[in-house]
Amino acid sequence: MRFLFLGDMVGRAGRSAVFDRLPGLIRDWRLDFVVVNGENAAGGFGVTEEILEATLAAGADVMTTGNHVFDQREALEFSTRHDRFLRPLNYPAGAPGKGSGLFEARNGARVLVSNVMGRVFMHPELDDPFRAVAELLSACPLGEQADAVILDFHAEATSEKQCFAHYVDGKASVVVGTHTHVPTADHQILSGGTAYQSDAGMCGDYDSSLGMEKEEPLNRFLTKIARGRFEAAQGPATICGLAVEISDRTGLAEKVAPVRLGARLEEAIPTFWA
Secondary structure (H helix, E strand, O other): OEEEEEOOEEHHHHHHHHHHHHHHHHHHOOOOEEEEEOOEOOOOOOOOHHHHHHHHHOOOOEEEOOOOOOOOOOHHHHOOOOOOEEOOOOOOOOOOOEOEEEEEOOOOOEEEEEEEEOOOOOOOOOOOHHHHHHHHHHHOOEOOOEOEEEEEEEOOOHHHHHHHHHHHEOOEOEEEEEOOOOOOOOOEEOOOOOEEEOOOOOEEOOOOEOOEOOHHHHHHHHHOOOOOOOOEOOOOOEEEEEEEEEOOOOOOEEEEEEEEEEOOOOOEOOOOOO
16 A cells, blocks of 8 residues: 655645645555645644645545644534544543544555644643553554554654654554654664654745744744744745555555655655655
């Protein structure tokens, strides 16, 4: 199975780049399944239903999120109606929406996707992500109810991301980190067969501070006084993500490569699909 994950879309620049490029990538790389993290798509803070539907129309099979999932208040309502919109799995019981789902890929595979949020340096501090994912994988194990398992681990601390990946190694096809908006160089297949990257990076303008216009974040570092709102940067965007070839026999990763396409960062494409 050919799987593509795209990191956090930030603002109009990020989502426009994804909408422009994704249909061609699905066609040219013959992708079977695509997950896009969209939690910063609406001006950098949350996602609207209109953006969600446009992302799915562009070819994404599922949208994951993170700590900004409910920044747009309408998400509290539409999250209950869209199965392909995931908030973090480890929200307390009773939270709107869902944290996981079982979906059918273009090749017919059953794909379990879950969005899990870390707790180190994160707000709000949710329930234990390790216990939450253990319960999920026990209920829908790889190789039984699921042919592939994709986990978006939305977290700040690299140590927590790495330990989470080792915890599920061999039980998940892919663990990909989101939230920090900077693509890491540690893409690999762990010893048990799980593909991993600490952070996929963002889809947005990299002439920025994590996708935001530079001036206000810089001002706050220099003066400790807010002078205005954070605004999403509007320059040409780069889309970043992770490409994984998943075995149809075992559900584990066989090949992994970073994806970087766009204006500023050095291009990276999966040579095994080129």
